[in-house]
Amino acid sequence: MIAAPLVTLAAADFRTALPQGGRLLGLDVGTKTIGTALCDAGWSFASPATLVRRTKFTADKAALATLVAQQQVKGLVIGLPLNLDGSESPRSQSSRAFARNVADLAPVLLWDERWSTVAAERAMIAQDMSRAKRATRIDNHAAAHILQAAIDALVAA
Known part of the structure; x- marks a missing residue:
């Protein structure tokens, strides 16, 4: 019997699926770009x-x-865009569908990304990065923020 691809919200389940660890790819999935x-x-x-x-x-x-x-x-690790109250939106459903469609590449952890873009923007402002540079790099920095939060939780578990 072939196991179904893993798409989970639970860090513990994701960690169990990767007992040897290994490199992870964080994704901030937008309508025009995918930050990695x-x-x-x-x-x-x-x-x-x-x-x-x-x-x-x-x-x-x-x-x-x-x-x-x-x-x-x-x-x-794919960012899951939730509303500030934790409820789901059409963007959340789109991210879930994206996760299901790429789950054959590797196990997927959906991670709450509510504050990732704000955190990435603040970090780039602190680096004194110009607005034009921030616009071209924000999605990748948001993906890094999502991934860092997830690996911090995975290591702590």
Whole structure:
């Protein structure tokens, strides 16, 4: 019997699916771009990676599959955009659908991303980055924030 691809909100289930650890790919899925970030195999730190410009889903998935293969990624952490009260929105449903459609690449952890863009924006302002540079890098920095929060929780568990 073949196991179904894993898509979970539970860090413990995700950690169980990856007993050996390994590199993780964080994704901030938007309508026009997908911000990406990578962490080391020991789950210590996350860094912004490449920006994927969205076109058709098959092309988007192919770009992610290439990144997964090149970087030897063992799991995906996808930001789940919840409303401030914790309820779901149409964007949440879209992210869940995206996660189900890429789950054959690697196990997926959906991670609350309510404050990721704000945190990334503040960090880039603190670095005295220009508005134009921030606009081109915000999605990757948000993906790094999402991934760092997830690996902090995974290590603590």
